[in-house]
Structures are given as structure tokens and as C-alpha cells.
Amino acid sequence: MWLPVGPRAAVPPCSIPLPRVTLSACAIQTVNSLAHPFKPYTLTLRPHPKLAMSFFGRAPQAPSGSINPQQIEMAEAELSMISDIFDRIVRSCHSKCISEKYAEPDLNKGEGVCIDRCVAKFFEVNAKVGERMQTMGGAAQAGGSFGQ
Amino acid sequence: MDFSQFNAAEQAHMTKIIEKKQMQDFMKLYSGLVERCFSSCVNDFTSKTLTGKESTCVAHCSDKFLKHSERVGARFAEQNAAQMAPQ
Numbered sequence: 001m002w003l004p005v006g007p008r009a010a011v012p013p014c015s016i017p018l019p020r021v022t023l024s025a026c027a028i029q030t031v032n033s034l035a036h037p038f039k040p041y042t043l044t045l046r047p048h049p050k051l052a053m054s055f056f057g058r059a060p061q062a063p064s065g066s067i068n069p070q071q072i073e074m075a076e077a078e079l080s081m082i083s084d085i086f087d088r089i090v091r092s093c094h095s096k097c098i099s100e101k102y103a104e105p106d107l108n109k110g111e112g113v114c115i116d117r118c119v120a121k122f123f124e125v126n127a128k129v130g131e132r133m134q135t136m137g138g139a140a141q142a143g144g145s146f147g148q
Numbered sequence: 149m150d151f152s153q154f155n156a157a158e159q160a161h162m163t164k165i166i167e168k169k170q171m172q173d174f175m176k177l178y179s180g181l182v183e184r185c186f187s188s189c190v191n192d193f194t195s196k197t198l199t200g201k202e203s204t205c206v207a208h209c210s211d212k213f214l215k216h217s218e219r220v221g222a223r224f225a226e227q228n229a230a231q232m233a234p235q
Contacts, residue, residue, distance in 0.1 A: 066157060071158065075154075090216070094213065097216075106212070107212060111216075112219065120223070
């Protein structure tokens with residue numbers, strides 16, 4: 001998965017000019033500092049094979065200096081898939097683990113533990129569903145029909 | 149996609165894409181959080197301004213969600229690292 005790169009740089013204080021259509025350099029800086037805890041992807045991320053479901057083969061590598069559009073496309077698709085999964089996990093685990101009462105601003109211990117387990121189970125479900133889909137896909141190919 | 153296989157031009161391209169994505173995600177996070185905290189905290193329309201209770205609720209709501217998101221991110225990275233290790 002996306003392993004964060006290097007220590008997080010300290011962000012100079014700035015006010016976030018939200019909402020606004022054009023983002024200032026300050027906002028960009030804030031985004032980059034926030035990106036580490038909230039979105040676990042940086043350039044050195046390696047997508048997890050199980051998570052990525054090994055749908056993507058390897059495109060031939062272009063001569064150095066030029067851009068291989070196939071590889072870029074695959075990387076983009078993988079990036080958006082992982083980002084989508086992260087959003088879903090945040091949403092589901094929030095609705096399952098955190099009550100809407102908002103009595104305090106911090107996560108209490110129970111909520112923290114719930115979140116940890118929620119993420120672990122989500123990954124297990126992800127792997128299981130992937131396996132099922134692969135077996136079903138294989139059976140459909142062999143049998144020539146789908147959804148029996 | 150193992151980014152170490154990409155050449156410099158491709159890496160630069162991907163960096164730009166990732167930056168753009170981070171920006172979009174940040175905006176989405178902001179507006180999503182506003183809606184989430186509004187719908188769960190603000191239900192009394194007898195006045196035009198937020199009551200004290202609603203203000204504290206919104207503050208707690210946003211703090212809690214951001215901490216939650218941070219924790220999920222940490223566990224997410226851990227899980228993936230753990231699953232990738234034996235590969």
C-alpha cells in the first residue's frame with residue numbers, strides 16, 4: 001500500500017482560504033501536510049497486490065525520458081481505486097464505530113479499538129470478495145455461463 | 149504499479165497527478181465534513197444563529213472525524229505493509 005515517505009515537514013501557520021475556487025499556495029501547503037495522515041498515498045507507494053486484485057498486467061516500458069501512456073493509465077486507475085477504497089473505509093467505520101452524539105472532541109479508547117478492528121475486517125472482506133469473484137469468473141469462463 | 153520502474157518523466161507526471169488528487173480530496177473532505185456535522189448537530193431552527201450546544205457539537209464532530217480519519221489512515225498503511233511483507 002502507500003507507505004508514507006520521509007518525515008512530515010512542519011507547516012508554517014496559515015489560514016485556509018476556504019471555500020474558494022482558486023487555492024492559494026498556503027492551501028496547497030496545508031494539503032500536502034494533511035495528505036500524510038488523511039490520504040496514505042505518495043509517489044513511492046506500492047499498491048498491495050491483493051488489494052489491487054492483480055487485474056493489471058505489466059505494460060512494456062518506454063525508452064527512458066518518454067512517457068508510456070499505458071503504464072500511466074494503469075497507475076492512475078490503481079491510484080483512484082485505492083483512494084476510493086480508503087474513502088469507503090473511512091465512511092463505513094465512522095458509521096459503525098462512532099456515535100453521533102459527539103460528547104467530546106477526542107476518540108475514546110473503545111472507538112479507537114473499534115476502528116482498528118473495523119479496518120482489519122474490511123481488508124479481510126476485501127480479500128474474500130476478491131477470491132470469490134475470481135473463482136466465479138473462472139467458473140463462468142469454464143462453464144460458459146454466468147450467475148448459476 | 150511499482151513506481152521505481154517509472155522513468156523520471158513518468159514519475160514527474162505521476163507526482164502532478166497525485167498532487168491534483170490530493171487537492172481534490174482535500175476539498176471533498178472539507179465539504180463532506182461540513183455536511184456531516186451539519187446534519188448530525190444542527191436540528192433546531194428557532195434561531196438564525198448557532199446555539200452554544202450546536203457550536204460545541206460541530207467542534208467535537210469535526211475534531212473527532214479528523215482524528216478518526218487519521219487513525220484509519222495509519223491502520224490502512226499498516227495493514228497493507230503487513231500484507232505485502234510475505235510477498
